Amino acid sequence: MRDAVALQTRSNPDGTALVDAATDETWTYDELDAAVETTAGRLAALGVEAGDRVGVLMETRPAFARLAFACARLGAVLVPLNARLSRPELRAQVDALGPVLVVCEADTEADALALDAPAVSVDDGDARAFRDADSVDFAPADLSWGDTRALLFTSGTTGDPKAVRLTYGNFAASAVASAFRLGVLPDDRWLCPLSMYHTGGLSVVLRSALYGTTAVLVRTPGFDASEVRDALATYDCTGVSLVPTMLSRLLDSGGGPDSLRFALVGGAPTPPDLVARALDSDVPVCPTFGMTETASQVATLRPEQAAERPDSAGRPLFGTDVTILGPDGDPVPTGETGEIAVAGPTVTPGYVDGDGDRFGEYGLLTGDRGFVDAGGYLHVGGRQADQIVTGGENVHPEEVADALRDHPRIADVAVVGVPDDEWGERVGALVVPDGDVSLADLREFCEGRLAGYKHPRAVAFVDEIPRTTSGTVDREAALAALADDT
Structure with missing residues (x-):
């Protein structure tokens, strides 16, 4: 199996793959494929081989997307590092995973150079310039669904950051399940103002490549509602991923364009009054519950359902089983609150450190509390560890x-x-x-x-x-x- 960009180049070479809203630069799948090939060749020149872990310490930008696809082409494992963490926090994560290389940008260069791993920068600075590495020939990896594509950190329910294994199969299953819930059209353009070191941001780029549609990137950090509103309108975006705070600010700035089919809102529960406000503004809000361990979405509410069930996260996605467990670990009756367990093809095969006690008969024990009503809708009502x-x-x-x-x-x-x-x-x-x-x-x-x-x-x-x-x-x-x- 080849990576998604290589496959799209064969069937959809002239389709727009990526847009940088900050510069208005665009890449077709053919152009992105060439850029990914060069990036992968530079990684190879720096000693990266199949199976190696490559840290990426930067905010959302096209260079991050190219690196994500280049790692896949080489068969290397992508390790997105949270650019907002302190140096001791970053050092602990790098020490835990041992990446052979950390790729940074100007704003994160000082932190990258302080880590115990070789650092290169996609921008000019004191670190070795990534572009100075001559791209060398390499053999593209023969990928399988069970191979690890990325290691993403989550704080978990114990307070100790845990590295989550996510496979190519996890991301593909998540893309399929999301498509069944949100729909996919050939001209879709999904805007991403989220950080790509979180699964919600990374999944936009990876899914769009699998679909053969367009990912529009708004550079982070920070969220400028006017900038996002303008980008949505300029590029006729049909989808956007947000957290509730972003949705509220977007509504304050005037809402979204008529082209929007969905506004996927997760990362925290979406307050019912915010759902109602979005619907009143003709923003097709889709509250969702998801996790790093499930490659993003677990359950998602459709806009036409949101008016009647604004306090719900929706029904579980295609292929995902949600079970509510009592203190004894057994399922509770419909409507009763307990711990949410999730099973299905999107669920991680495990953590880097093992942590097998998070998995049981009914799948991943999420640490979140909730209940499923008589209509099959999930309601998330708190966290086991008060996170x-x-x-x-x-x-x-x-x-x-x-x-x-x-x-x-x-x-x-x-x-x-x-x-x-x-x-x-x-x-x-x-x-x-x-x-x-x-x-x-x-x-x-x-x-x-x-x-x-x-x-x-x-x-x-x-x-x-x-x-x-x-x-x-x-x-x-x-x-x-x-x-x-x-």
Whole structure:
């Protein structure tokens, strides 16, 4: 089996494969194939071989897409690294996976050079320039569905980042299932304003190549609603992937064009009032529940269903089985809440570190709570480990708490998610001080230790952490104490 771009070049060479909304540059599948061939040849010249792991430390841009396809052509494993992480966080991930090379850009070069792996940059700078590597001849990989295509990190439910294995078969099954739910037309143009180091962003590019349709890239980081709205209209986009905060800002800016067939919204639960607001603005919103471990979507709601079930994530996709489990690990009756388990061809074959206890008779134990109603619609209602989802990014409370406990003037701390109209949740910290300490001190202390989105945005100073009789943090009391803090 050849990679998707090579296959599209045979059947759809003149079709538009990729658009860079920042520069208006476009690539046909024939042109993208040539660029991927050159990129793969440069990787080979730098010593990358089939089976090797290649780190990519950059935000969404065409160079990221070319690298993703070039790794496939060589049979190398793509390792997207979150460009928002601190250096210690990045170093831990690189040390865990041992990539033979890290490809960066100007904005991430300093971080890449601080890692224990050779670094090259697609931009000018102090790192070796990627383009200076002479492209050499190589034998394209003979791929199989079971081969690992990418290793993506997820924070999981324990707070320890875990590298998830995703195969070519996982991504292909996800693309098929998504097509059955959202539909695919030859002239589709799917706009991606998400970071490609998350599965929601990467899947847009990979699926579009499998479909032979167009991926339109809006460069990250940051989200400019006017820029996204203009790109949607300029390129007659039929689809877009967003997190709830992005959807809200897009609606504030005037919504989307008539060409839109779907606005896939995930990364965090979409509030019912936001669903209603989108429908009132004629934005065909499709709330979805997905995971890194399932190559993106698990269940997705169609726009025509959203008016009646705005609090649902939709029915499971084609080939995906969702089972709700009780405390004993057995399925619960329809309508009862429990842990969500997922099985099917999109589910990862496992984690790099094993972690077999996340898999059971009914598939992957997601750590999320929810229920399935009588109509078969999934409702996601919380997380087993109280994980915080802020702007589509996962934050585990104990990771933040552990970092804050290292502060010399903090005696105790508890971290919870505080509801937020814009971000879904924000990180809140209840702090027992041991000396003089301020919110500014805490934020400065977190710099270089935690990614920016993990920094506490609400802080309350208390004499002691409220706890239940069993000794766990009393979340309701903690939220009450944080309610008036910003």
